[in-house]
Amino acid sequence: MSARPPRPASSGRALTPPDPGDVPAGEPALAAAVRAVAAGGRLEATLHAIVEAAVARADAGYGALGVLSPDGRRVDRFVIVGMDDATQSRIGRPPAGAGILGLLVDRPIPLRLDDLGAHPASVGFPEGHPPMASFLGVPVRVRDEVFGNLYLTEKRSGGSFTPADEEAVLALAAVAGLAIENARRAEVAERQRAWVQAATEVSTALLSGSALEEVLQTLVHRAADLSDADGAGLLVPAEDDRSSLTIVAATGPASADLEGVRVPLEGTHVGRVHRSGRAELLDDVRSGPGPGRRAEVARELTSGARSAAVVPLGPAVGTLVCLRAADREPFDAEVLDALAAFAAQAAVALELARSQRRERQLQVQADRERIARDLHDHVVQRIYATALSLDRVARSLGEVDPYAARRVERSVDELDETITQIRSAIFELHDREDPPAALGQRLTEVVARVTEGSGVQRRVELRGDVDGLSRALSHDLLAVVRELVSNVVRHAAATRVRVTVDAGSVPGDDVTAVVADDGRGLPAVPVRSGLANLEERARRRGGTLTVAGDRGGTVVTWRAPRTGGN
Secondary structure (H helix, E strand, O other): OOOOOOOOOEOOOOOOOOOOOOHHHHHHHHHHHHHHHHOOOOHHHHHHHHHHHHHHHHOEEEEEEEEEOOOOOOEEEEEEEOOOHHHHHHHOOOOOOOHHHHHHHHOOOOEEEOOHHHOOOOOOOOOOOOOOOOEEEEEEEEOOEEEEEEEEEEEOOOOOOOHHHHHHHHHHHHHHHHHHHHHHHHHHHHHHHHHHHHHHHHHHHHHOOOOHHHHHHHHHHHHHHHOOOOEEEEEEEEOOEEEEEEEEEEEOOOHHHOOOOEEEOOOOHHHHHHHHOOOEEEOOOOOOOOOOOOOHHHHHOOOOEEEEEEEEEEOOOEEEEEEEEOOOOOOOHHHHHHHHHHHHHHHHHHHHHHHHHHHHHHHHHHHHHHHHHHHHHHHHHHHHHHHHHHHHHHHHHOOOOHHHHHHHHHHHHHHHHHHHHHHHHHHHHHOOOOOOOOHHHHHHHHHHHHHOOOOOEEEEEEEOOHHHOOHHHHHHHHHHHHHHHHHHHHHOOOOEEEEEEEOOOOOOOEEEEEEEEOOOOOOOOOOOHHHHHHHHHHHHOOOEEEEEEEOOEEEEEEEEEOOOOO
C-alpha cells in the first residue's frame, strides 16, 4: 500500500479520490465477501467473513459489525473480529449503541477519527477493553434502508484510516447490506410460510370435525409460538352474559388456572378491541384504558406481562391476546399484521365449522323427523289395526272359548303397550339434544297435542322456574307429562285432566309433575308396566313416583330433585 500523510478526522465521505494503488489490493477482499454472500450460508458466518475482509483490506486491528433491529432503534446483533473470546468475556455485554456507535446509528454517514477517545460523543471503554485510537465507521445500507454499521479500529501500520480505506470498507458494507437484506427477506418469507401453514392446520382440523376444544388450544399455542409470545389466550363471548368474554383456551405460566375466567368488556383493552374490530399493539398492558383501572390482560393471562397484541376474530367468535414479559421488547407491527391475518383465516374456518355442525344437526333432526313420521304413519297404524282386529276376535271367542279369548286379550294389551312405547320414542325423536327452549310452552304444547281430538278437557298449571331446568331434567319432565296424559286419554275414559308442574326456584327444591283426571280410576289389580319407565326415570334422579285414586279418578305424582341424578 502506498504511503499517505495523516488526514484529519472527518464525519463525511472523502472528497479526495482513493489512491489508484489501493484499489487492486481491495479486490481480493471484496471478491471474497461477495462469494460469501453468494454461497448463501448462515448470516452470522457471512457477516463474520465480511468483517474479516474489511479488517484485512484496511489493515485494522479490530473490526465489528452492528446489525440494527428491524425498527432501526437499537443494535440487535454484534459480530466482532480481532478480539479473542477471553477478552470479550472479560468486557461483558457487547456495545448497545451508546457513544460513537450511537452517533453512527443516529447519523448513518461515514466517520473517520484519529483518536476515538477524543471525540465529544465518546463515553470511554469498559474495564478490560483493549486500547483503541484510530477509528473508521461506515453505514451498512441498501438504497435508503440502513441495516447497521461496520466499525474498524487501530490501524496496524499506525496513523489514521485513509479515504481509500473508507471507499473499500463502504463497498464491503454494501455487500453486508445485501446479505442482511436477503437474510431478512428469507426470514420474513419463512415466517409467512409458517403462519400460513399454521392457519391451514387450524382450518383443516376445524373443517374435518376435530374436537373444537382441542383445535382452539392448538390455535392459541400456534399463535404464541409464531409470535414469540410468553403467553396467549382466546376469549369468546359468554353464552349467558353479553357483557363479558370467557377465556376458553390459554397457554403460558398461569394457563392452567385461566380457562373459564370471565373478562368484562366495559373499560378493558380486550373489550375495546372486541367491540371495535381493530387489532391493537399495547406497549404496557398494566395501564388500563380507563382512569384508575388496571388492564385485565396482565392480571388474568400471565403474571409479569407488559406488552400485548390483541386481535379480534369477529364479534361472534372472540378475541385473541398474545403477551410478552416486561423484560422483552414489545410486539411490532409485522407481528400484529401476521396475527391479524392468522386470526382472520381462523375466524372464517370457525364460522364454516359452525355452519357444518349446524347443517349436520339439521340433517340429523330431519332424519329423526322422517323416522318419527314413518313410525306414526305406518308402523303404529298397522299395529293399531291389528289390535282392533284381535279385539274383535277376542269378543267373538268370549263365550265359545274363554281361555283363548283371554290369551288374545293379553296379546291386544301387549300391542297397546307396544304402541305406547313407539309413541314415546316418536316424541323423543322430536326432542332435540339441546335444552328445550321455553320449557313451559313445550309442556303446554305436548298436553294439547296428546289430548287433541280426544274430547278430554285440559288444564295446565306451571309454577316456579320451569325454563331454568337442566337439559336432561327438562327432557325427563316432558316425557313424564306426555306419557301420563297419554295414559289418561287412552285408558281412563276421563272428561278432564289437570297437569300441574312445580319446578321450584333453587337447587335444593324438588320438581314435581302431578297429572289428575276424573276417569274410572285404577283397576282392582293395576298393570304397572305402563308406569315402569316413569318410575325408573324418577328413581334414577333420586325421586319417586306415586299413584293414588279410586273410581272417581286418578292422581299420579312424579317427583325428582331440581339438581342431581343423571
